[in-house]
Amino acid sequence: MSVKSMQARVNPVYLTAKTAVCLMVQAGIPGADKIVHALDLDNNAPLQDMADAETILGNALVVEAKYRTMCRLIEASGYQTCVDLPCGYTPKAIHMTEHDRNFVGLDLPIVVKEVEPIIRQLAGHAENVSFHGVDATNRTSLKTALHSLAGPLCISTEGMMMYFSDDEADTVIANIQCLLGEHGGCWITPDPEYALQFWGTFRAVFGEESLAKLMMTKNAAQGQSAVTALGNSFIIEPTDIPASQARVEALLAKHGLKAEKVNLGEHMPELSVYKQLGPEQIARFKEAMCHCHYWVITLDEAKEIQTDGLMEEQPFELQYTVKKGILHLSLRGRLDTISAPKLLMVWEEVHAGGSVEGVRIDCARLEYISSAGIRLLLEIQENCSRHIVFSGANAKVKEILQQKGFEKMEGS
Ligand SMILES: C[S@@+](CC[C@H](N)C(=O)[O-])C[C@H]1O[C@@H](n2cnc3c(N)ncnc32)[C@H](O)[C@@H]1O
Numbered sequence: 001m002s003v004k005s006m007q008a009r010v011n012p013v014y015l016t017a018k019t020a021v022c023l024m025v026q027a028g029i030p031g032a033d034k035i036v037h038a039l040d041l042d043n044n045a046p047l048q049d050m051a052d053a054e055t056i057l058g059n060a061l062v063v064e065a066k067y068r069t070m071c072r073l074i075e076a077s078g079y080q081t082c083v084d085l086p087c088g089y090t091p092k093a094i095h096m097t098e099h100d101r102n103f104v105g106l107d108l109p110i111v112v113k114e115v116e117p118i119i120r121q122l123a124g125h126a127e128n129v130s131f132h133g134v135d136a137t138n139r140t141s142l143k144t145a146l147h148s149l150a151g152p153l154c155i156s157t158e159g160m161m162m163y164f165s166d167d168e169a170d171t172v173i174a175n176i177q178c179l180l181g182e183h184g185g186c187w188i189t190p191d192p193e194y195a196l197q198f199w200g201t202f203r204a205v206f207g208e209e210s211l212a213k214l215m216m217t218k219n220a221a222q223g224q225s226a227v228t229a230l231g232n233s234f235i236i237e238p239t240d241i242p243a244s245q246a247r248v249e250a251l252l253a254k255h256g257l258k259a260e261k262v263n264l265g266e267h268m269p270e271l272s273v274y275k276q277l278g279p280e281q282i283a284r285f286k287e288a289m290c291h292c293h294y295w296v297i298t299l300d301e302a303k304e305i306q307t308d309g310l311m312e313e314q315p316f317e318l319q320y321t322v323k324k325g326i327l328h329l330s331l332r333g334r335l336d337t338i339s340a341p342k343l344l345m346v347w348e349e350v351h352a353g354g355s356v357e358g359v360r361i362d363c364a365r366l367e368y369i370s371s372a373g374i375r376l377l378l379e380i381q382e383n384c385s386r387h388i389v390f391s392g393a394n395a396k397v398k399e400i401l402q403q404k405g406f407e408k409m410e411g412s
Helices: 003-010 012-026 031-037 045-050 053-076 092-098 111-121 139-146 166-183 190-223 239-253 272-276 278-289 340-352 373-380 394-404
Strands: 081-084 102-107 129-133 151-154 185-189 257-263 293-299 317-323 327-334 358-369 389-391
Touching: 003 166, 003 340, 003 373, 012 031, 012 053, 012 111, 012 190, 031 358, 045 190, 053 092, 053 151, 053 185, 053 190, 053 272, 081 092, 092 102, 092 111, 102 111, 102 190, 111 129, 129 139, 139 166, 151 278, 166 239, 166 257, 166 293, 190 293, 239 257, 257 373, 272 340, 272 394, 317 340, 317 373, 327 340, 340 373, 358 373, 358 394, 373 394, 389 394
Parallel strands: 081 102, 081 151, 102 129, 151 185, 327 358, 358 389
Antiparallel strands: 185 293, 257 293, 317 327
């Protein structure tokens, strides 16, 4: 199996970014068509899960409103460098360099490998563009990617936070706080209110039919990402706005961050996709967007920065032997999207021999497991006749494993 397919197996969520760029073509966003062509997606394959043309239109409306408003807010921040985490396959690098900004694209390695050569060819000022493969839950990967940048950063996050578990969202917020502490600047994101934006858009445009079309959208996103919840403690719930808003603010405050909420309706430019809508639909849509906000998040100087959980991360290391049908693994550091393909490679090799009945994992030096790591462990478990046995796990790792139904723990 190739490295690319190993990466895809441990974290398929990157496929959602292909859907996003295909929707950008539907919305007429400049440059998106060339990217889709270079990705060999002219057939719009990622949109096939949304068979209904109106559902595609509703999604294109959400995507265009988000992309164009975010570009405006990033420019209005006044910061010279835009760090797009995650950058996906959008033409934002091209837009930013045309507007005299530096652009740093961060995403999972599988995305960066594919998007970087395409953008380098399309962007006029390719020297102002850089890309780095990271995992947003992996602080070392983020710090390494940004270490040579001078000056404050405008970090933008569109369409990522909802794919995380509570624990991962918390880790990513701590990581971004750490980056803002080191570099200064701000973090702009529509993600806390993404569900409100979807609900408001679909209700305004499709009225009574909106629920069925929203469900189709949700099923498509869940199918592509292999994530079932699409929500966590950073995401506001449309059914309980005041309480969930307070929860998100408290979460930011815990990390020494504060948010200013920018009204979407007031900052959204005119959209190309309006050509496909009637005047009443447009009026209702604009009104609905006045109830949504994008969040501009900065360090709260009045708060002491919490530093627990910010210890130096250990680099990933894996050792293994096979004895009497049991694969003995010893893991160090973090099992996440970046490191999980290495474990998958070992598993594939050992499993191909056909004699592995069980796995024992020494977790004494394992610091953290992300959803990608869990996804792989579940796959390994499915292919073993005995339960995986974990030993020496720290409290965090133990909690993550137990939440996912791994119960066999020793010596911890
Ligand atoms: C819905 S797409 C959004 C991409 C882009 N911002 C856009 O608006 O089209 C979700 C993106 O999140 C990225 N992603 C998911 N988990 C990630 C992680 N742990 N670290 C970095 N990027 C991640 C995926 O690779 C994918 O590109």
